[in-house]
Amino acid sequence: DVKVTQSSRYLVKRTGEKVFLECVQDMDHENMFWYRQDPGLGLRLIYFSYDVKMKEKGDIPEGYSVSREKKERFSLILESASTNQTSMYLCASSLLIPGPYSNQPQHFGDGTRLSIL
Amino acid sequence: AQKVTQAQTEISVVEKEDVTLDCVYETRDTTYYLFWYKQPPSGELVFLIRRNSFDEQNEISGRYSWNFQKSTSSFNFTITASQVVDSAVYFCALKGDYGGSQGNLIFGKGTKLSVKP
Numbered sequence: 672d673v674k675v676t677q678s679s680r681y682l683v684k685r686t687g688e689k690v691f692l693e694c695v696q697d698m699d700h701e702n703m704f705w706y707r708q709d710p711g712l713g714l715r716l717i718y719f720s721y722d723v724k725m726k727e728k729g730d731i732p733e734g735y736s737v738s739r740e741k742k743e744r745f746s747l748i749l750e751s752a753s754t755n756q757t758s759m760y761l762c763a764s765s766l767l768i769p770g771p772y773s774n775q776p777q778h779f780g781d782g783t784r785l786s787i788l
Numbered sequence: 789a790q791k792v793t794q795a796q797t798e799i800s801v802v803e804k805e806d807v808t809l810d811c812v813y814e815t816r817d818t819t820y821y822l823f824w825y826k827q828p829p830s831g832e833l834v835f836l837i838r839r840n841s842f843d844e845q846n847e848i849s850g851r852y853s854w855n856f857q858k859s860t861s862s863f864n865f866t867i868t869a870s871q872v873v874d875s876a877v878y879f880c881a882l883k884g885d886y887g888g889s890q891g892n893l894i895f896g897k898g899t900k901l902s903v904k905p
Binding site: 680711712713714716719729759761763776777778779780781782784 | 823825830831832833834835838879892893895896897898
């Protein structure tokens with residue numbers, strides 16, 4: 672079974688702090704993703720990565736950055752946390768298979784509920 | 789542009805009732821992939837099913853069945869004889885096969901299903 676592990680289930684930080692959310696997967700997946708989930712808005716993609724040191728912006732990258740130094744680890748960084756970044760953050764990973772068979776599902780972690788005070 | 793619409797925000801049923809969750813999608817891709825995920829109260833998104841656009845066969849897995857209709861751009865999910873454990877938020881998602889963005893999923897906003905005993 673694929674295991675995606677997020678370092679914290681709950682996190683409370685203060686405005687202006689630099690916040691790191693860590694995600695590790697154990698299935699040698701090339702693709703990794705960070706989403707945030709808010710009531711009424713569903714899941715929105717923040718950043719994703721399809722290889723070590725590679726990253727691409729998703730739909731809402733502002734205020735965030737990411738780091739992928741090793742294949743199994745994908746970190747989300749809030750450079751200067753603000754209250755509007757209070758949310759549930761979900762990490763996911765998937766295999767990278769190009770072409771007509773690129774229907775590999777994403778596997779999700781348990782989520783980190785982040786509160787910025 | 790790609791879009792997934794889950795028009796039902798919340799559904800409440802009594803145990804043993806059948807329930808159908810609607811999903812309508814928009815895409816210009818000729819090849820695409822559709823997914824359903826379940827998010828129980830614990831928070832983790834659990835992958836349920838994927839469907840390729842070139843395979844229009846419906847699928848049944850136990851009490852779950854999925855009806856894919858390309859003509860109406862719909863991928864509906866039916867739970868037969870619902871149980872309390874089915875209570876969760878269900879997300880429909882779409883992935884195109886366009887080059888570059890290997891794994892991006894476009895999620896609907898989810899349907900919260902409550903099954904009452």
